[in-house]
Amino acid sequence: MSDKVRVFWFRRDMRLEDNVGLYHALSGDFPVLPLFIFDKHILDELPKDDARVTFIHDELQKMRSHLQDNFGSSIATYHDTPENAIHQVIEDYEVEAIYTNRDYEPYAYKRDAKINALLAEKGIEFHDFKDQVIFEKTEVEKNDGGMYLVFTPYMKQWKKEFQNIEVNPFPSEDILDNTYKNTRLPNVSLADMGFERSSIKVPDYNLDKDLLKNYEDTRNLPAVEGTSRLSPHLRFGTIGYRKVVKKALSVENETFLDELIWREFYKAILHHYPETQNRAFKPKYDRIQWRNDEAEFEKWKKGETGYPIVDAGMRQLNKTGWMHNRLRMVVGSFLCKHLLIDWRWGEAYFAEKLLDYEMSSNVGGWQWVAGSGVDAAPYFRVFNPYSQTDRFDKDKTFIKKWVPEMDTAKYPEPMVEHRLARERCLETYKEAVKK
Structure with missing residues (x-):
């Protein structure tokens, strides 16, 4: 058992500067043990070369090295369920309190409620902050x-x-000397967790x-x-x-x-409205008779629909883990309206592929194109891939980059004719919402 410490639990705040919860933890009388948990509840569902896991691991190592080189401290990393990891930490250290920043997804609320209850049994305080x-x-x-x-x-x-x-700002970077002095804290590798390094990189921001x-x-x-x-x-x-x-x-x-x-x-x-993660905000839209053709869904995922602007967007996503926001609307509308495939299928695929996946924005965006969400596009608004191309990629510069075979015999014919797809969509939606 070591001296009494505070714990700061990093989640979706992977930085040492201007970090609200970290600042408050460091401002007290006890040294702060930095902590990160690779949550098995989440990681077990991910592909083993997931780019986000590589990115998180790399960012942790950067912070870890900075703390080791400059303050004689480090970050303890665990690969476990949050309950097990926190239990291990409070067994290994005399923990005065755990500090963290709030997360707003349904899973995060349930996770934090369990941790709060676990800590309360031990007489340990749990403090969370808006960051x-x-x-x-x-x-x-x-x-x-x-x-x-x-x-x-x-x-x-x-x-x-x-x-x-x-x-x-909350200048946590100015008081990092208050971190717990130990450079040999637990540090799990990608291989330890059964992951491998992804070839996809998170680009720098501008x-x-x-x-x-x-x-x-x-x-x-x-x-x-x-x-x-x-x-x-x-x-x-x-x-x-x-x-x-x-x-x-x-x-x-x-x-x-x-x-x-x-x-x-x-x-x-x-x-x-946490239920909207898997239910339409407007309940009548859950009556839509989706076609949900799995073969068509596979073509959409691969970028082989025969609509160049749709295929370019999907190929960009598959190759880079990112998709331009305009194209997210185009490919989403195509899936829901042209193919009549449930928006939840598309949302789940984006959750698997997007580097920036965030449930609230992703669900909100998909329900927007499907017409079923708050402030959504009306159901009769069906994006025309051809007119979207003319407006936003007139010279087909973007399309040619991602669909180089566009004008050759190798490129497939459109899997559905736009006018017929639009009419089918309007009829299907009209039938659902009038009930």
Whole structure:
């Protein structure tokens, strides 16, 4: 048994600077033991070359090395269930309290409730903090209470509330000397966990002022590097959210800020309506008679639909773990509307492949294209892949990169004719929603 410590549990906040929970843990009278748990409940469901696991492991090693080289401390990493890992930690150390930052997904709420109960039995306090959003849960609501179900009034209220607060950093990086002095803490490797290094890399983000200023004009063009590539870094917290919001406020164009607010909107929706992770927000849309043709789903996944803009997007996803946001709408609409395949199938595939997978945004986006979610596209809006190409990849620069065989005999014919697919979709949806 060692001297009394506080534990800081990293989850989706993979950084040592401007980290709210870490700052509060380090500000006390006890040394802080940094902790990360590779959660078996999550990892057991993932492919063994999952790029996100490689990314998380690499980021942990960077932080671990920084703490070892500069402060004589480290990070303890475990591959286990959170319950088992926490139990091990409190057996090995005299733990005064565990600190962490809040997560808002249904699984995270259940996990933290179990950990809180486990710690309470031992007389150990559990402190969690808001770190990955500006406003959480019920902090942006209607004047009479209740969640906004349309984005625009939520966004306006968010900006109104924002005027009343100060967004200050929490300089955890300045007090890292308060970490627990031990450089030989447990450290699991990818191989220890049965994983192998992925060939897919998480790209660096770009918050250049010109990019943010021109974001409204470039964000819909997949052939242009007009997006920040920030989403996986926000997902895993390798950059502080307050820094990103301040950067967004530094330019006159508010489009980039609005996209950040969409992210908080979907988080709040999932908090209020956790059932929407697998049920339509509008219940009548669960009456849709999906065709759910598995052979067609495989063609969609592989990027072999015969629609070049759809195939380019899917191939980009499969090869890089990322897909341009405009194309996420196009391929999602194609799956749900052209093929009449349940949006949950697409959501699950994105969950497997996307480096930036975040349940709230992913479910929100898929229910948007399916027409079944809050503030969703109406069911009769069916994206036309040809007109989307003309608008956003007119010279087919992006398509040619990912579908080089497009104009050859090797490229398949369209698997369904657009006009007939649209009519079939409208008839199917109309039948479901009128009941």
